[in-house]
Amino acid sequence: MESISLDDNLILRTATADDREEVAEFNSVVMAEPPEMTPEPEIGDWTRDLFDGVNRRVGPSDFTVVEDTKTGKIVSTIVYISQVWNMGGVDVPMGMPEIVGTHPDYRRRGLILKQFDVMHEWGKERGHLFNTVMGIPYYYKQFGYEYALDAWGGRATSRTALAGVLEKKDSKPPFTARDAKRSDVPFIAKTELHSHQRLFVTAVRDAKIFEREMFGCREGSMVAYRVRILERDGEPVGYYIYDVPTKRDMIRVDSLEITDNANWLDATSSMLVDLKAMAEEIEPVGGGKCEKIEFEFGSEHPALNMFDTQFGAAKSSYAWVVRVPDVAALVSRLTPVIEKRLAESDLRGWSGDLKISFYRSGLQMKFDGGKLGAVENTGSIERHDAQALYPDLSFTKALFGQHSFTQLRDMYSDCFTHKRSHHVLQDILWGGQQASGVLPTN
Structure with a gap:
């Protein structure tokens, strides 16, 4: 893309490898949430990962940046992430404009709109049939997006609520759990396909994607996933994906999948016992205990039917906004x-x-x-x-x-x-x- 001259000495261009650190630092600061406005280093590391090619479909030229030629500083940026999602068994190419941000001094000048125009044109050229993004409430509706896909729904519970998962105090869970290794990646990718039978919309992830997200991301990256393998007599029968945020005061569970020769009760009880033990070992920043455990794999997940009080209260969902050009x-x-x-x-x-x-x-x-x-x-x-x-x-x-x-x-x-x-x-x-x-x- 050739540079586009905008008003007030601004230019819109694609990024280069030399922009990596400035864009990463910019994103970590501009994404800070009020009222604390604490920088988000995990978003900076996510940015670096994308610049470095952790997603084989994304590189520096998939970032747009707006530069103020007077100061030489980047004041707005977005990345376009090409992906494939599955809808009812059909793979659909799509694209995500993500890590969308503008410096406060340059907002309300239409800079995001101009970058979205570029990204939507990229999507058309790449044969993408829809776009999604998640972020500021309402904001993306002005660009032709509509809330259409629930996200982050599920349940929220406490570490202590998991004490009664097993019927007897000294009994052991049906499955043992351990950290995933590189050699587990083919199993994880194969088992993940079971979710396509149960869910209408999923993100397609092959073994290469899993390997890069598990072992190719920076440890602090926002989308560096940690995986625990569930085993029966030394054989893997399932896995769950989780995340521990920067403050280390909670655990988020994003996914739980099992093979055909396992059942949801055994897998769920084993996961909950493992999560309780994990939470007791985590030391939050600032002291105290890791008390909260959130399950963000949707309110219809079979695991939620296996227990009642242990899963705590319902967790309100947010939603992806979707554009179908x-x-x-x-x-x-x-x-x-x-x-x-x-x-x-x-x-x-x-x-x-x-x-x-x-x-x-x-x-x-x-x-x-x-x-x-x-x-x-x-x-x-x-x-x-x-x-x-x-x-x-x-x-x-x-x-x-x-x-x-x-x-x-x-x-x-x-x-x-x-x-x-x-x-x-x-x-x-x-x-x-x-x-x-x-x-x-x-």
């Missing part, structure tokens, strides 16, 4: 998922033209004997010609399984169908509310 292209990509849902429904074999209105634009789909043919974006569809109507970007919520059409109908008065059968069809095609579990990757 070409709705027809993504829907077409999901043809196998849509046809399978229809074939297994009360409307199997359905034929007809389906027009969906988004009020200012629309989508037209043609079905023949339950098979999806042409899918086209349209302009505005007249209200009486549409079989279903979704206001603004609410269709994204249905497409990504955050809410069913029935739920959206209750949420938005201008989301509706003219016929009951069309209402039923919408819940079938988009699958209704579905559990997802996207563990952020580098």
Whole structure:
């Protein structure tokens, strides 16, 4: 990308390897949270990892920076992280604008918008069918994003609440636990695929991705994951991924997966016993005890059904914001998922033209004997010609399984169908509310 001249002696350009330390230090400071405004060194290390190629799809040229030519300082920056996510068994190329920040003195000048324009163009060139980002509430909606994928939901408990996991005080858990080694990576990658059967949206992670995130990241990086292997008689039967934040006053569990020859009760009880022992060994910065344990693998995870009081209270979820630049292209990509849902429904074999209105634009789909043919974006569809109507970007919520059409109908008065059968069809095609579990990757 050639440098772009902006107002007030600012230029927008791609980063180079020489920018690594300045961008890393900038990100660690500009991402500080009020009111303490304490620098976030883990974000700085994440930045360095991305510059250094811990993600084989990302390098210095995937960062945009805005530089003030008067001072020579970087005042705003974003990185575009190319990834593949899986939706219902279908791999979908996508991209994440991340580590988005502007120096306070340069905010409200449209610098992020200009960088997002560049990144969205990169996404188009790379064949990405959607974008996601997570961060400041509401902020990204002004760039065409909509909250559409739950994240960080689950439960929060205390170290002491895990005392009653095993039925007898002196009994041992079904599985032992140990730190993962490089030789465990193929097992972890294979076992992770089980989550694709249970969850609608996941991030695709092969053995190389796991190895780099486990052993290629700086220890303090925000996305350097620690993994514990669960074993039965010396054979691995599962794993869980966790993180200990900088203050070391809590443990966050991001993932728990098992093989076909293990069950969730044995795995969950073994993990909880291991977490309690781990929490008792951790020494928080500033003294005290590591008391809090959070489970951020989603409120629908099977492990949460295995115990009641031990998992503590429900933890409110946040959400990924999602942008779909070409709705027809993504829907077409999901043809196998849509046809399978229809074939297994009360409307199997359905034929007809389906027009969906988004009020200012629309989508037209043609079905023949339950098979999806042409899918086209349209302009505005007249209200009486549409079989279903979704206001603004609410269709994204249905497409990504955050809410069913029935739920959206209750949420938005201008989301509706003219016929009951069309209402039923919408819940079938988009699958209704579905559990997802996207563990952020580098």
